[in-house]
Amino acid sequence: MLKAVIACGGTGGHITPALAIADMLKKNFNGAQIIFVGTKKGMENELVTAAGYAIKPLAVVGLPRKITPGALRALYLAGQAVREAKRFLREVTPDLVIGTGGYACYPTLQAATELRIPTAVHESNAVPGLAVRLLARRVDRVWLNFEEAGRYLGDKGRLLVVGNPLRGDIGSGAGRRPLPTGCRQMVLSFGGSLGAERINAAMLSVMRRELGHPEIYHLHAKG
Numbered sequence: 001m002l003k004a005v006i007a008c009g010g011t012g013g014h015i016t017p018a019l020a021i022a023d024m025l026k027k028n029f030n031g032a033q034i035i036f037v038g039t040k041k042g043m044e045n046e047l048v049t050a051a052g053y054a055i056k057p058l059a060v061v062g063l064p065r066k067i068t069p070g071a072l073r074a075l076y077l078a079g080q081a082v083r084e085a086k087r088f089l090r091e092v093t094p095d096l097v098i099g100t101g102g103y104a105c106y107p108t109l110q111a112a113t114e115l116r117i118p119t120a121v122h123e124s125n126a127v128p129g130l131a132v133r134l135l136a137r138r139v140d141r142v143w144l145n146f147e148e149a150g151r152y153l154g155d156k157g158r159l160l161v162v163g164n165p166l167r168g169d170i171g172s173g174a175g176r177r178p179l180p181t182g183c184r185q186m187v188l189s190f191g192g193s194l195g196a197e198r199i200n201a202a203m204l205s206v207m208r209r210e211l212g213h214p215e216i217y218h219l220h221a222k223g
Contacts, residue, residue, distance in 0.1 A: 002029040005094045007109060009038040009102035012223075013193055015047050017124055018100040020165035022053060035092060037085070037108045044102070056088055060103050078107060085111035098122065099135065106131040113138045124164050128152050183217040196223030 004025055008018035022034045036055040038044035048055045060081035085108045089097070097112035099105035099121040109131075112119045119139040123132045126146040136142050136153040144150060145164040153159060179186060189206075191199030203220045210216050 002032040002096070003092065003094045004032065004034050004096045004098060005037060005089065005092060005108065005112075006034060007037040007097070007099040007102070007105045009042040009044040009104045011102070011193055012043070012047075013124055014100045014102040014105070015044045016167070017122055017165050018044075018098075019048065019051050019053075020167045021098060021100070021122065022051075023167055024165065035094075037088070038102070038104045042102070042104075044104075058084055058088075058104050058107060060107055081107035082111050082114075086115060089115055089117060096120070099131070099139075100124070101129050101131055103131075106134060109135050109139055122162075122165070123149050125149065179217050182214050184215045185217065187216060187218040188221070189218070190221035190223070192223030199223065 002025065004022075006018045006022055008014045018036065022036070025032050025034060034053055036044065036048045036053050037058055038048065038055050039060055040057040045055055045057065058081050060077060081104075089108075089111055094112075094117060097109060097117050097119050099109045099119075101121075101123065105121070109119055109121060113135075119135075120141040120143060121132050121135050121139050122143040122145075123129070124145045126148055128136070128149050132142070133152060136158065137155055140158065142153060142159050143162045144159060145162075147161045150156060150159045150161075187210075189199070189203050200220070200222045203218075207218050207220070210218055
């Protein structure tokens with residue numbers, strides 16, 4: 001029976017692929033046990049629990065990018081998080097540890113590599129995040145959504161382009177509705193992460209200009 005730990009958190013861009021990977025493991029490995037690792041206050045706690053998975057919270061903060069007085073405390077807490085992750089992994093004894101980015105990803109995968117547990121990280125973005133860049137030379141496999149992300153990473157032999165994992169219900173048609181009378185075209189726009197606010201504002205401006213075109217139905221999923 002497969003036992004896997006998946007580390008993610010911070011934003012939906014890290015959490016959603018992690019949930020899709022978990023669903024795929026359950027589908028392909030009968031009786032698979034999957035436990036998530038996240039931060040104590042991140043949105044991953046709600047989303048992972050709602051999906052029916054257990055989650056272990058780590059006391060962790062973001063890795064510092066500049067040397068400041070606050071960075072010293074962050075480095076100390078990061079070291080503590082690695083030790084906490086090691087204790088957790090020794091208790092769980094997983095066959096595989098997977099990370100998809102976020103604050104909890106680095107300490108969990110770092111602990112797994114030190115314990116010689118098979119590891120993999122998945123990077124959804126074209127430009128890899130800090131956690132993936134730091135882990136790329138240590139984990140056994142780096143899964144990429146975009147081939148160009150490999151330009152920022154080290155050992156090319158560890159890289160594998162797999163695309164972005166999708167949850168099984170995404171193509172189910174749940175919530176599908178017909179176009180309003182008179183509409184001939186549908187426009188779907190969406191965005192997230194740090195660019196979400198600007199994208200939302202830009203799409204509102206576009207929608208105002210589209211008011212004179214009743215043949216267009218514009219749906220925007222705001223981040």
